Amino acid sequence: MAKKGILLINLGSPRSTAVEDVKEYLDEFLMDEKVIDYRWIFRALLVQGIILKTRPAKSAQAYKTVWTDEGSPLIVITKKIQQKLQKRVDVPVEIGMRYAEPSIETGIRNLVKKGITEIILFPLYPQYAMSTTETVIEKAEEIRKKKFPEVRINYVQPFYNRDLYTDCLAESIREKLPENFDALLFSYHGVPERHIYKTDPTKTCNMNDCCYKDAHPSHSFCYRHQCFKTTDLVIRKLGLPKDKVIVSFQSRLGKDKWIEPYTDHKLETIPGKGIKNLAIVCPAFVSDCLETLEEISVEGKEQFLEAGGENFTYIPCLNDEDRWIDVIRTLCEEQLNQFYLL
Ligand SMILES: C=CC1=C(C)c2cc3[nH]c(cc4nc(cc5[nH]c(cc1n2)c(C)c5CCC(=O)O)C(CCC(=O)O)=C4C)c(C)c3C=C
Ligand SMILES: [Fe+2]
Numbered sequence: 001m002a003k004k005g006i007l008l009i010n011l012g013s014p015r016s017t018a019v020e021d022v023k024e025y026l027d028e029f030l031m032d033e034k035v036i037d038y039r040w041i042f043r044a045l046l047v048q049g050i051i052l053k054t055r056p057a058k059s060a061q062a063y064k065t066v067w068t069d070e071g072s073p074l075i076v077i078t079k080k081i082q083q084k085l086q087k088r089v090d091v092p093v094e095i096g097m098r099y100a101e102p103s104i105e106t107g108i109r110n111l112v113k114k115g116i117t118e119i120i121l122f123p124l125y126p127q128y129a130m131s132t133t134e135t136v137i138e139k140a141e142e143i144r145k146k147k148f149p150e151v152r153i154n155y156v157q158p159f160y161n162r163d164l165y166t167d168c169l170a171e172s173i174r175e176k177l178p179e180n181f182d183a184l185l186f187s188y189h190g191v192p193e194r195h196i197y198k199t200d201p202t203k204t205c206n207m208n209d210c211c212y213k214d215a216h217p218s219h220s221f222c223y224r225h226q227c228f229k230t231t232d233l234v235i236r237k238l239g240l241p242k243d244k245v246i247v248s249f250q251s252r253l254g255k256d257k258w259i260e261p262y263t264d265h266k267l268e269t270i271p272g273k274g275i276k277n278l279a280i281v282c283p284a285f286v287s288d289c290l291e292t293l294e295e296i297s298v299e300g301k302e303q304f305l306e307a308g309g310e311n312f313t314y315i316p317c318l319n320d321e322d323r324w325i326d327v328i329r330t331l332c333e334e335q336l337n338q339f340y341l342l
């Protein structure tokens with residue numbers, strides 16, 4: 001009889017805030033061809049020849065501002081999710097990171113040591129992207145084939161449009177929204193536009209109206225659509241009018257065109273349009289991390305206030321909220337049941 005286990009996957013963090021550790025992490029991350037999707041030689045020239053010369057020192061400084069006694073917030077929160085989930089399911093739960101440690105391989109090995117032969121692997125990303133969901137699945141399959149051919153893996157699919165998730169997100173936001181706010185900004189991590197064209201199996205996404213449409217053949221791989229859809233479902237549940245809601249994309253890197261509008265541009269321009277009291281949420285992330293705690297809560301807040309904004313409320317990610325752990329459990333159980341059907 002096959003033994004089942006759950007593997008929760010998150011992005012990963014450097015092992016410490018030392019510049020050398022941040023450099024090693026960024027090297028692994030940015031040399032992933034699903035993240036910087038240039039031919040190897042051009043990727044190496046850009047990453048190792050340019051980005052890694054200056055970015056590690058800058059990022060290490062930023063990591064220092066969010067680091068806790070227990071370590072990187074992203075890792076600490078993922079471990080808390082694991083511990084809470086473990087109390088609610090009767091199969092072993094492990095974690096793995098796409099970059100750095102504990103790696104996906106470590107996570108699979110920990111399950112295998114417990115006698116597990118069927119794994120429910122949960123990429124902790126609500127929306128599909130080549131640089132998140134796809135690279136996780138590709139890496140896990142590579143490791144499985146090379147090192148654990150006897151193991152079977154079932155993958156939890158992106159859940160951006162699932163009621164159980166958008167209900168949970170809407171409730172979490174509702175509890176944290178300030179009494180008075182002029183707008184709620186949904187800031188998602190950005191990706192280069194090219195990634196969306198590349199992963200569109202129908203080659204029909206025009207990066208324009210089609211991403212807003214309810215039904216379009218490109219949607220199952222269109223990160224931009226999936227972000228708009230998450231927003232739409234959540235604001236309906238919150239009962240917020242569309243004119244009180246803004247969507248934008250953060251964290252762009254390099255000179256390529258990334259999906260628009262950009263969060264930093266929004267933060268600099270909306271106070272001039274009368275939005276002085278802003279609430280902001282980052283639903284591409286399920287756990288708070290450098291990109292939410294530093295880029296948005298500190299840098300973003302400064303930008304907004306300097307541009308004439310008055311009140312800036314950052315709404316934390318779902319982190320280890322109990323209702324979110326229940327969502328994870330249900331999504332994993334669906335996969336556990338799939339195994340029984342096979
Ligand atoms: C949530 C989804 C994410 C997508 C999509 C994504 C795409 C993406 N990211 C980079 C470059 C960087 N991202 C960095 C940090 C970072 N990114 C995500 C998530 C997504 N990235 C998270 C959760 C984090 C935080 C990690 C942490 O330890 O807290 C960084 C490193 C930090 C920095 O120097 O700013 C880089 C670089 C690209 C190029 C990309 C798509 C192509
Ligand atoms: Fe990122």
Ligand SMILES: [Fe+2]
Nearest residue numbers: 205211222225
């Ligand atoms: Fe699209």
